[in-house]
Structure formats: structure tokens, C-alpha cells
Amino acid sequence: MQRANFKTHEKNLTEPEKRKLNEIFEEELRAQKDIINAEISRDREHLRLVNFAAAPFLFRGTLGAATRYFLVRVEPLLKLGVKNCDVAVYNGESKVLILVECKSSIAKPSDEVDHTILAAKEAIAHKKDLDDMVGDTIGLTEFVLCTNAAYVARVREYVTDKDLPVCLWSADQATGKLLIEKQGRNTQNEIAKGRLHHDSKLTGLLIEGVASIGVRPILFLPSAHPCTILEETLPLLQLALEKAGQTRFQMSDIHTLLKGEASLFNVTDGELWSICEHIVKQGLEPQIFRDCSLSTTNWKDKEFEVAVKKGSVRTMTKDVRAKYTEFHSVKNSQEKSLEKFDASREKEGIKRLEDFGKSSN
Amino acid sequence: MEVPPGDYTQASFREMLVKSQERFVDLREVSFLTKFVEWGDGEPYTLSGFLKAHNFEVTRHGQIRELSTIYTLPDEGGEIPVNYFAYLNPENRILTCFTKASRKERQKTINSLVGEIGIYYLWINPIAFDEIKSNILSEYQYAKIPHFFADRKQTSRPSASFRPEVKRSISYWGEDGRESLEELRHYYGVLPRYVDFRIPGVVGFSLDHLGVFHYKNGSLKEMFNYSREAAELVLEVRRILEQSKLEIVDVETARKHLKVQNIVPWEIHFKRELDISDAELLLDQLEQKNFAVYNQALTQGSIYLDATVFDERKHSVFSISSNQHRMIVSPRYNTTFDSFLRFFEAITDSFDPEASCRAPA
Numbered sequence: 001m002q003r004a005n006f007k008t009h010e011k012n013l014t015e016p017e018k019r020k021l022n023e024i025f026e027e028e029l030r031a032q033k034d035i036i037n038a039e040i041s042r043d044r045e046h047l048r049l050v051n052f053a054a055a056p057f058l059f060r061g062t063l064g065a066a067t068r069y070f071l072v073r074v075e076p077l078l079k080l081g082v083k084n085c086d087v088a089v090y091n092g093e094s095k096v097l098i099l100v101e102c103k104s105s106i107a108k109p110s111d112e113v114d115h116t117i118l119a120a121k122e123a124i125a126h127k128k129d130l131d132d133m134v135g136d137t138i139g140l141t142e143f144v145l146c147t148n149a150a151y152v153a154r155v156r157e158y159v160t161d162k163d164l165p166v167c168l169w170s171a172d173q174a175t176g177k178l179l180i181e182k183q184g185r186n187t188q189n190e191i192a193k194g195r196l197h198h199d200s201k202l203t204g205l206l207i208e209g210v211a212s213i214g215v216r217p218i219l220f221l222p223s224a225h226p227c228t229i230l231e232e233t234l235p236l237l238q239l240a241l242e243k244a245g246q247t248r249f250q251m252s253d254i255h256t257l258l259k260g261e262a263s264l265f266n267v268t269d270g271e272l273w274s275i276c277e278h279i280v281k282q283g284l285e286p287q288i289f290r291d292c293s294l295s296t297t298n299w300k301d302k303e304f305e306v307a308v309k310k311g312s313v314r315t316m317t318k319d320v321r322a323k324y325t326e327f328h329s330v331k332n333s334q335e336k337s338l339e340k341f342d343a344s345r346e347k348e349g350i351k352r353l354e355d356f357g358k359s360s361n
Numbered sequence: 362m363e364v365p366p367g368d369y370t371q372a373s374f375r376e377m378l379v380k381s382q383e384r385f386v387d388l389r390e391v392s393f394l395t396k397f398v399e400w401g402d403g404e405p406y407t408l409s410g411f412l413k414a415h416n417f418e419v420t421r422h423g424q425i426r427e428l429s430t431i432y433t434l435p436d437e438g439g440e441i442p443v444n445y446f447a448y449l450n451p452e453n454r455i456l457t458c459f460t461k462a463s464r465k466e467r468q469k470t471i472n473s474l475v476g477e478i479g480i481y482y483l484w485i486n487p488i489a490f491d492e493i494k495s496n497i498l499s500e501y502q503y504a505k506i507p508h509f510f511a512d513r514k515q516t517s518r519p520s521a522s523f524r525p526e527v528k529r530s531i532s533y534w535g536e537d538g539r540e541s542l543e544e545l546r547h548y549y550g551v552l553p554r555y556v557d558f559r560i561p562g563v564v565g566f567s568l569d570h571l572g573v574f575h576y577k578n579g580s581l582k583e584m585f586n587y588s589r590e591a592a593e594l595v596l597e598v599r600r601i602l603e604q605s606k607l608e609i610v611d612v613e614t615a616r617k618h619l620k621v622q623n624i625v626p627w628e629i630h631f632k633r634e635l636d637i638s639d640a641e642l643l644l645d646q647l648e649q650k651n652f653a654v655y656n657q658a659l660t661q662g663s664i665y666l667d668a669t670v671f672d673e674r675k676h677s678v679f680s681i682s683s684n685q686h687r688m689i690v691s692p693r694y695n696t697t698f699d700s701f702l703r704f705f706e707a708i709t710d711s712f713d714p715e716a717s718c719r720a721p722a
Binding site for chain 1: 607608609610612613614615616617618619620621622623624626648651653654655657658660663667669671673676680682683684689691693694721
């Protein structure tokens with residue numbers, strides 16, 4: 001439902017009805033703002049966990065140096081439209097790929113584990129894509145569900161009950177240790193079932209617990225909350241524009257930024273362009289960006305301007321958040337409040353707003 | 362300030378000053394940490410280029426350069442010539458300037474260089490400042506402190522017996538300054554930023570937290586020994602900051618070169634624990650010191666704080682990840698030692714004056 005529709009509908013109402021609709025709207029607006037803020041917070045909690053799990057696999061990280069398993073990219077199944085896989089860790093010597101899905105909180109273990117299993121199936125079905133991603137013939141792919149220590153027991157129960165092929169990593173952020181949860185007693189059996197890593201050194205270190213000290217190799221994931229991606233890219237975009245003495249930018253400028261962004265290393269060029277388009281579109285809706293070439297239809301040819309409050313970077317990033325939250329909370333609230341208003345009228349036997357003007361047979 | 366004409370080396374210049382020390386009462390030794398190993402020929406982004414951009418005329422006297430400029434009085438509109446005799450040490454990249462310019466004159470002239478990327482004060486952190494002070498006082502039991510300036514930020518809260526919530530500054534003159542400084546520190550939680558030392562029969566000089574030594578009387582050579590000691594302490598911090606890096610390592614597979622990140626962070630260890638209200642205050646304080654903090658995730662309980670930081674002065678980007686005991690700082694874009702030093706200064710200023718800078722274990 002568009003803003004214009006809300007206003008149009010509002011016009012057709014009597015004064016008491018308008019008041020009622022606005023009351024519903026105001027209440028809904030508060031709720032929607034809370035929801036958006038909670039979504040952003042949840043997204044950042046997720047990012048923290050992803051970094052916690054990924055940091056030991058940096059080149060000279062504890063596990064990177066000891067086992068030669070390196071963090072090679074984020075969201076390796078992005079091209080397949082599968083979001084339930086956050087990072088890929090690869091060992092070029094043993095040709096083993098580990099796909100890690102992180103869940104910062106778990107409401108229903110079955111749902112989260114099943115998502116990981118589905119992602120694993122997709123990954124196996126598209127092995128060639130993964131081979132292309134690492135430029136190698138992958139010998140073995142292992143799957144990991146990583147969650148905060150508090151949720152591990154419940155997830156383990158489900159994985160064991162269903163005998164599923166998932167390694168379970170436990171992130172104990174209070175002590176700064178990343179551990180593998182040993183699910184069964186028979187190690188060989190567990191390895192065969194995909195619940196312990198084939199690499200005994202990796203498993204051994206993870207059983208002991210590996211320090212993850214808080215380095216953040218990933219500033220955002222391609223499927224992160226749009227507000228996170230916009231906040232992260234805007235300061236760099238503004239800096240690049242200032243350096244070049246320009247006020248307008250094109251998608252290629254964002255592409256240049258993303259190409260140098262370490263969080264997105266080994267992401268294909270095609271995927272980078274899709275992320276650029278996503279960023280621009282997410283920025284245009286809440287008027288964080290302004291389209292300066294409306295008549296041009298090709299996204300790559302269009303020119304844009306940054307339309308948030310000018311001044312310091314902190315003013316800009318705050319305005320990104322404010323504009324994003326305002327736009328989406330208003331949009332969602334208008335839809336929801338009209339639905340609620342209609343429902344209340346239906347209850348009272350009055351016709352729906354959109355039925356005004358239609359003949360009543 | 363005038364010196365006999367000649368081609369000087371650093372050593373011969375200092376020797377000349379020491380030999381004629383009675384002519385150089387009120388001499389200030391002002392040092393800056395820089396990224397430069399040579400002066401350059403006035404090209405942009407070289408040290409001489411920066412000086413030129415800040416209206417300095419540079420004259421060569423062997424290894425020493427005379428930096429001359431004019432300071433315009435704000436009210437009267439009169440013009441005061443200000444000059445510095447400077448030496449750039451190519452090994453430790455410290456620019457040392459000798460001058461008789463007052464604090465105000467320095468602020469309006471040479472200190473403006475600190476706004477440039479790759480130049481910062483020889484900022485002595487509170488722990489190092491205390492170490493220098495203690496070394497002097499323990500070496501000379503009869504040393505006096507006739508004047509000092511000490512302050513206490515409202516948010517930094519070092520332990521204090523009386524009204525710890527109060528922000529205060531104390532400028533103290535008195536024969537018992539040595540004892541008073543300790544008493545005021547204990548009872549009122551103030552930390553020295555400027556101390557005037559009188560060591561009877563040896564030397565009289567003052568030192569401030571920006572590494573400015575002011576010669577008053579006695580052996581200038583002795584003051585130079587202390588300034589060298591101070592520089593060593595500051596360089597220890599810089600060495601840690603400069604080891605910090607984000608490097609990209611090429612990992613070869615059968616058909617690709619995968620880019621793998623290696624991050625070497627640096628750490629700030631807190632003397633006092635960071636709690637949620639401190640963290641919120643700290644973020645606010647950082648913003649006031651021109652650090653834009655965005656994409657932050659702050660959780661209660663066992664506190665976690667993750668964020669990206671943009672240094673608005675030095676145009677660098679880094680990420681922070683903190684718990685109650687320590688903060689990990691990871692470089693991202695354009696990070697330089699001066700930006701990190703500025704950040705460390707902001708943390709000691711805003712939250713914990715006794716925080717220490719460390720390389721990761």
C-alpha cells in the first residue's frame with residue numbers, strides 16, 4: 001500500500017473515522033519503529049557471531065595458521081539465492097570446504113537446523129559452482145551450524161535425534177572461545193556422519209576451544225539489513241566523492257568501493273554488481289540517495305546524489321538510520337493501520353475502505 | 362629565535378644550544394610524530410609540502426631547517442614573526458622543533474600541521490607521563506614541582522575520594538607542589554597534564570602531555586635527556602600501532618588466486634571495567650572528538666560493543682570490538698598511526714586515563 005493510497009483513503013473518511021485511523025496509525029508507527037530497530041539489532045548480533053566464527057580462519061588466525069583452513073568468502077551460496085550459509089572456509093591442500101551458517105539466537109532448533117540442511121543440499125547439488133568459487137575440485141564439503149553457547153544443548157538434541165550431518169560449533173562469547181560440540185562418543189562414527197571434521201587437527205583444536213579475540217574481518221554481509229549496508233558504505237562513498245571533487249555518483253563508484261572491501265573478497269563481479277544495485281535501490285526508496293537521471297532506465301548509466309543531511313560522517317550515518325527507519329515504519333504502518341481499520345469496520349458491519357465507490361449488490 | 366649561522370647536524374645544533382644555554386632560556390623543544398623519513402622539495406603530501414601549505418618558509422641550515430612564518434594577532438591585527446629550527450630524524454620519523462614561540466603562537470602556527478594525515482603530537486599518555494614524572498622525582502629526592510596543572514574529566518572517573526562525579530581542573534602554584542600533586546590525585550582524582558620541575562643545581566624545565574619541553578634554567582643537556590626518554594616511551598606506543606595492519610594474502614588453488622585477509626589488530630586494555638552506561642557515554646564522547654561511530658551493536662550483561670569508526674580528522678576507518686576489559690581495534694581503510702594515536706588519546710581522555718595500548722598476545 002502506497003502513502004498516496006493512505007491519504008486517498010483518509011480523505012473519504014468522516015472526522016471521527018479519521019481520528020480513529022490516525023490513532024491506529026500512531027500506535028502502529030511506534031510498533032513498526034521498534035520492529036525495525038529490533039531487526040537492525042538482530043542483524044548486528046548475527047554479524048558479531050559471524051565474525052566470532054570467522055576470525056580464527058584469517059591467514060594468521062589461530063586456525064588459519066595451524067590448519068591452513070582460511071576464510072575465503074561470505075555467503076558462498078548467494079548466487080543460488082540461498083542465504084542460509086554465512087561463510088566458506090577452505091583448505092586448498094586437503095580440498096575440504098566448510099560451509100558455516102551462524103544463528104545468533106534460536107527459537108525453534110528444528111527450523112534452524114532444517115534451514116542448514118536445505119542449504120547443504122543446495123550446496124551439494126551445485127558443487128560445480130562451489131568448485132568455481134574456490135577454483136579447485138573440492139574433495140569434501142562439511143557443514144556447520146554455529147550458535148551462541150546458550151542454545152547449543154537444544155540444537156544438539158535435535159541434531160542427534162534426527163541423526164543429521166551437521167557439525168555444531170558453540171560460540172562462547174563470554175570467554176571468547178569457539179568450540180565444536182562433540183555429539184556422540186565414537187569419533188570415527190561422528191566423522192562419518194558429518195558431525196566432526198575429517199581434519200583431526202581442526203577437530204582437536206576446536207574441542208579444546210579456540211580463542212576468538214574480537215577481530216572483525218566482516219563489516220557486513222551481502223544479505224545484511226539494508227540499513228547496516230547503507231551505514232557502512234555511505235561514509236566511504238562520501239569520502240571517495242570528496243576526494244574526486246564530485247557530488248554525483250554512479251553504480252560503478254559503489255562497485256569500486258565494494259571491490260576493495262575485504263568483507264567481499266572472492267565475491268564474483270556479477271554478484272558485486274547485484275549488491276551495488278541492491279544498495280542503490282535500498283537508498284533511493286527512503287531518499288538516502290536521489291536519482292539525478294530519471295529519464296535514464298539503465299541502472300549503470302544513472303547518476304545519483306547522496307541526499308542525507310550534509311556535514312560530518314556521524315551526521316550522515318545518523319540520518320541514514322533516521323530516514324530508513326522513518327520511511328519503512330511509515331510505509332508499514334500505513335498498510336497495517338488500514339488493514340486494522342478495515343477489520344474494525346467490518347466487525348461493525350461497515351464496508352471496507354477500498355470498496356467505497358463500488359455498487360453494493 | 363636566532364642562532365649563529367652554519368650548517369648544522371642534529372648533534373651539533375643541540376651542542377650549540379647547550380654551549381650557549383644562558384641565551385636560550387625559555388627554549389621550547391616541541392616534537393611531532395610523523396610518517397616522513399625525508400623533507401621533500403615542497404611537493405604536495407611531503408613534509409615540506411605540508412609546511413608550504415601552512416604558510417611556512419623553509420630555509421636549510423645543513424640537517425636543520427628553519428621554518429619561518431607569521432602569526433597575525435587576532436585583535437590588534439599586528440603580525441608577529443614566528444620561527445622554529447627543526448630536525449627530522451629519518452629513523453624514528455620524529456620532527457623536533459626548537460623555538461621560543463609561546464603556546465598561543467605555536468597553536469596558531471606549527472600545531473596546525475597536526476590536522477594533516479601522518480603527523481601527530483608527541484602525545485604522552487597518562488601512564489607514560491606518570492612514569493616520566495616518577496623517574497625524575499625518584500632520581501632527585503629534592504626535586505620540586507612549583508607549578509602544575511591537573512584535571513579530571515567527568516566521564517573518565519579515575520578513583521577519587523571526594524565527589525568523584527565532579528569534573529575539575531586545578532592549576533597549582535606552591536613550594537609543596539610535589540606532595541600536593543599526589544594528594545590532589547588521591548583525593549580529587551586529578552591527573553597532571555603539565556608539570557614544572559625544579560631540580561636544584563641540575564635543571565629547571567616543564568613538560569606537558571603533548572610532549573612540549575620548556576627550558577627554564579640549569580643544564581639544558583639534562584632536559585634533552587628527559588625529552589629523549591619521553592620520546593622513547595611514545596615510540597613504544599607507536600610501534601604497537603604501526604604493527605597493526607590489514608593485509609591481503611594470495612592463496613593459490615588449482616585455477617584461482619583467492620584473496621585471504623590477515624588482520625593484525627591492537628588492543629586497549631582498561632584499568633577499570635567498562636559497563637553499559639560507560640559505553641554509551643564513551644560513544645557520545647568519541648563523537649564529540651570527531652570520531653563517527655556507526656553500525657554499532659551494544660549489548661548489556663557481559664558487555665559487548667562492536668562498531669565501525671570513521672576518524673573525521675584523519676579520514677581513516679577502523680573497527681572496534683570491546684568487552685568490559687579490553688577493546689580490539691582492527692584497521693580497515695587508510696589507517697595511520699596518527700589516527701590510532703588520536704583514538705587512544707580519546708579513550709584515555711573520555712573513559713580510562715590509565716588504559717594501556719598493547720599488541721595482541
